[in-house]
């Protein structure tokens with residue numbers, strides 16, 4: 290397994306397979322989209338798959354496909370199958386907005402996708418359309434239902450919390466009661482210029498620290514008569530990522546809190562990111578990048594592995610509260 294300069298074992302590769310999307314979430318992408326990478330600038334599915342083989346040889350065993358919206362990339366099911374069949378790869382997961390899951394989930398499951406994170410920031414239909422600019426919340430609900438029916442495990446719901454959106458946090462947390470859904474609240478990260486003064490006007494003050502979130506939810510939960518969230522204390526299944534997990538008594542699912550900012554988890558960082566055009570990013574918050582596209586296309590595996598190693602060796606010890614980046618989340622993959 291590959292160790293980085295700080296002794297962390299890096300075995301988790303997040304691959305953005307497209308910068309395009311069927312939604313335009315306010316904090317992620319401008320309405321008109323971004324200057325899309327031309328198709329031939331993006332790695333082909335074969336190139337992605339070959340890179341996964343090389344990464345597996347360097348100790349990567351877990352892959353997450355993301356985007357943009359990974360389900361809009363043609364051939365994604367075959368990609369999942371080929372990656373799942375790659376020696377050394379133990380798990381293939383996906384982060385999706387869920388809209389296309391009703392049609393695609395069964396085939397993806399059969400192809401080897403085992404876990405999905407579905408992004409959903411509100412339970413209010415109108416607010417959903419506002420945040421996503423044109424999405425219909427029923428489509429995501431249908432996606433969640435299908436994800437459970439076909440047997441993805443776990444099915445996590447990722448909600449970015451923004452103070453000025455005033456989301457119904459208790460309603461979200463209660464999604465974990467009756468079904469095995471794992472709701473995770475993610476601190477909003479002011480990344481890219483759609484968010485700040487040039488765009489939405491959301492600032493660092495819109496990030497609600499997790500401690501405050503937990504308290505808010507517990508206050509409402511007590512008033513609702515369902516008790517309080519209790520830490521599941523070290524019972525997290527392996528590979529559940531950097532959240533702190535809690536549960537309501539008798540609930541089938543859990544409620545997690547991910548604080549990239551107020552309580553960063555850099556010391557446990559186990560990941561490397563790759564953008565759709567083949568650029569490795571050692572840290573979400575740093576613009577330091579390493580392109581493997583040219584050697585990958587030229588079939589120069591030795592150079593690809595050398596650059597992969599350089600990227601690993603360049604992982605910083607922590608993000609040092611640097612949060613601006615030159616790319617938007619949709620171009621990195623979150």
Ligand code: SAM
Pocket residue numbers: 310316317355356357358359384385386406407408447449475476477478479480484618619622623
């Ligand atoms: N389209 C897929 C989706 O929405 O799940 C995958 C890509 S999306 C960029 C991945 C995740 O990044 C989503 O959960 C999204 O909410 C999150 N994200 C995007 N911009 C963000 C920001 N500024 N702060 C925190 N999370 C963000």
Ligand code: SF4
Pocket residue numbers: 310311312313314317318356357358386408618619
């Ligand atoms: Fe698309 Fe996901 Fe970004 Fe929303 S968060 S615009 S669904 S890539």
